[in-house]
Amino acid sequence: MGGTSGVPALDELTFKIVSVTNSAQLQGVITDWGGVLTTPILTTVQAWVEADGIDWDSYRTVMRAWVFDAYGPGASQNPVHSLERGECSGAEFEQMLAARLLRTDGGVVTAEGLLQRMFAASARVPAMYDMIRAVRGAGFRTALLSNSWGCDEYPRADFPGLFDAVVISGECGMRKPEQAIFLHAAKSLGLEPEQCVFIDDIEANVAAAAACGMTGVHHTEAAQTAAALRDLLGVPLDGPDPSPEPGRPNRQDW
Secondary structure, eight states: OOOGGGOOOOGOOOOOOOEEOOOOSOOOEEESHHHHHHHHHHHHHHHHHHHHHBBBBHHHHHHHHHHHHHTTTTTTOHHHHHHHTTSSSSSHHHHHHHOOOTTTTOOOOOOHHHHHHTTTTTOOOOHHHHHHHHHHHHTTTTEEOOOSSSSSSSSSGGGGGTTTTTEHHHHTTTTTHHHHHHHHHHHHHTTTTEEEEEESOHHHHHHHHTTTTOOEEEEEEEEHHHHHHHHHHHHOOOOOOOSOOOOOOGGGOO
């Protein structure tokens, strides 16, 4: 079994931003959580893989198949769907994933607490927090729309200062990129989809939001997302550090 040397370096990955504009007056901003208001998912996963001695190839093989099925065209039911909709518990998902993973030392992957360990290195991005606060301070309504991997990974004490509404997949039984959850998020703000900007690091979710009538912004790093919102909303935002963060792949590169 190979080590973790096959984990791709972040500076080898590219990023881009995609905006799909509409002519309605924008009144709300809906944002994803992991990989948008936190450090990139790949960064977090790499830290866990290294710390737990997980064989990267075994992780990549399992997760690429599951995530592609979850977000790709013609998506079929798999453990990611069930976890994100709250149809299986975090403990059940941990058992399924651990059984398919290998360790570099040949040992057994511990299932208990796997999700907590997987996201332990996730950290808030202050520039994104500041941007959401600035948008809200300018009079726009804000909401969180997140596909949850257990519902316990969020710093919920932060939410009242950031969001007017919170939609978490495991709590509402819907998940991105299903149309219903985007409509539900807009309704939670008292807005039509055409009045909302949606920010996500997964292109499939941005495309799905745009298909519902929202303006979609594909997030790659804080400075570009802030610039996109400044252009879309027509309000000055305190710019984050203009130096780019490491490139972010979409989650099919987990």
